[in-house]
Amino acid sequence: MKILVPTKRVPDTDQKITATADGSGVASDHLPFVVNPFDAIALEEGVRIVEKLGDDSEVIAVGIGEADYVHQLRTALAMGATRAICVECDQPLDPWNVARLLKEIVLREQPDLVLMGKQAVDDDANQTGQFLAALLDWPQATFASRIELLAGEIRVDRETDHGIETLRLPLPAVVTTDLRLNEPRYASMAGIMKAKKKPLDVIPVAELGIALEPRVEVLRYHSSETVRRGERLRSVDELVERLRQDVGAQA
Amino acid sequence: MRIVVVAEHDGTAVRGASLSALAFAQSVAAAAGGDVTWLVLGHQVDSVAQDAARFAPVLVVDSPALENPIAEPFARVISTVVKERGFELVAAASSTFAKDIVPRAAAQLGGAMASDVVRHELVDGRLQLDTPRYAGAVTATVVLQGSPQIVTVRGSAYAAAQPSGETHGVERLELDSAVFNCRGSYEGLKSKQNARPDVTEARVVVSGGRAFKNAEDFEQHVGGLADALGGAAGSSRALVDAGIAPNELQVGQTGKIIAPEVYIALGISGAVQHLAGMKNSRTIVAVNSDPEAPIFDVADYGLVGDVYKITPELIEKLESHAVGLSR
Ligand SMILES: Cc1cc2nc3c(=O)[nH]c(=O)nc-3n(C[C@H](O)[C@H](O)[C@H](O)COP(=O)(O)OP(=O)(O)OC[C@H]3O[C@@H](n4cnc5c(N)ncnc54)[C@H](O)[C@@H]3O)c2cc1C
């Protein structure tokens, strides 16, 4: 079984993110970068499937972006990916173009399953997996919290607003991961050492023969701030009083 | 601009979040000129179509293939109707239903999509859309290139559209059977029966965090306070992960994003991912034993103390004061 895992490089989510003063982007110079948390979950799931099958199955991590992406791809290898592909592209990318480039990689690699994050925690778009599934005309299951392998098929539990939905899909398919699918492992020292010897191909984006078609033009970024009263209360009685003012009056 | 809004429904009526998407669409149409039409998809959805027709004209695609929400046929139906009818803007709610199918349709329509629109403005004939990034820490103002434009709209950012006072027309569409092809199969939905309103629909939401040790305590304190205020019960991810609260209660970046009139956080620390889901609530109340908890930074009213002591006292006093909200 061949599993392709697209991984994005994103700022660590615990950091405070602000827009630059001129609104042209976010202030990122000081930020540590990580593998997008949902992609780490996708990697973990892929690695577990391969470990369970115990054959020559492989997990291929793919990242599309600046040369720095190789750092996060090394992390993916250390977590257990078999090999990695870095598509080097220094132009800004939106989900449409990421999906178009990923499609080319899928056509080259012919995986049985594309496992990826439901959303990148920088742009929070939640689009790329669905775009890719549409471009490939493959079935999709988004927001997976459980994946079961059947013969030539998968059964996926999906987290929705109304509860857990179960879908059965034939392979090949695109599956996007939700938080509760698994707890990704940390890369061990041995994993990090092994990763150094694993193949990491760097492909210049031009080699894929896809002209970028920008779809999302960002005019400006601004930091979101709301001002709060910040009043500290001393007793439950005071809280009841405030709730009566704020809540009761609207009833 | 010709605009279509995907009507999400419960089999009987249009959901509130879609009425917010309709309000967005009507506002764009008012500024740019144009018209707004509903698209109702499903099986045996006459009552949904009738409900929708109180607000705007309705197109209906009714087929057994659309009985259950599976992205493949739903997306193809949407993209087919949008192409056939020449719609230039497609709007839907920011729900898991729409987030699954609408991007798939968007890719079939050229990929010009923005998720989670919270504000819009027509400037020199171009539709500028505000979309939150980085768990809401930053907002990007974007313009989509190409047509049609496809958006999902945050229910918390747009007040629900009101009925127009007249009954609009309902048109049933017949599509080629190939449009309904589907390789996957739907095996069911497991939901906890929740008698309380959904967090996305309630005016008051009471959420519990890791302070609560088990499901009974959560139900008694969080559920009890929600009931005392006629509101919904929500939770942080910590409790969902621990199996103490059901999944659909999760508020946050990766749960539901809400802006009720009052949000009460009980024993929740206030991680950025949680704040992303509730920080636009009108009034925020926090109860936490740690005076330094970051949740207090976004709270209008903060009370330091043990939720196991404070919540029962609060429930009792609220009940005797009869403070409550009708939904
Ligand atoms: C990619 C990603 C996405 C995420 N998405 C979400 C999301 O959508 N929603 C979400 O909520 N989280 C999300 N998280 C998790 C988030 O980072 C936090 O871990 C989580 O919100 C913490 O939940 P909590 O506040 O209940 O628990 P904790 O952080 O453990 O806080 C518990 C709080 O309760 C207080 N407390 C303890 N006992 C008592 C008591 N008896 N009385 C009063 N106070 C008490 C403590 O002082 C503390 O402040 C996400 C994380 C990641 C990495």
Ligand SMILES: Nc1ncnc2c1ncn2[C@@H]1O[C@H](COP(=O)(O)O)[C@@H](O)[C@H]1O
């Ligand atoms: N530049 C990228 N390189 C590799 N994978 C990506 C990239 N951008 C997005 N993805 C994948 O698409 C998923 C959803 O991203 P998004 O649609 O931007 O929220 C991510 O979790 C990744 O798996």
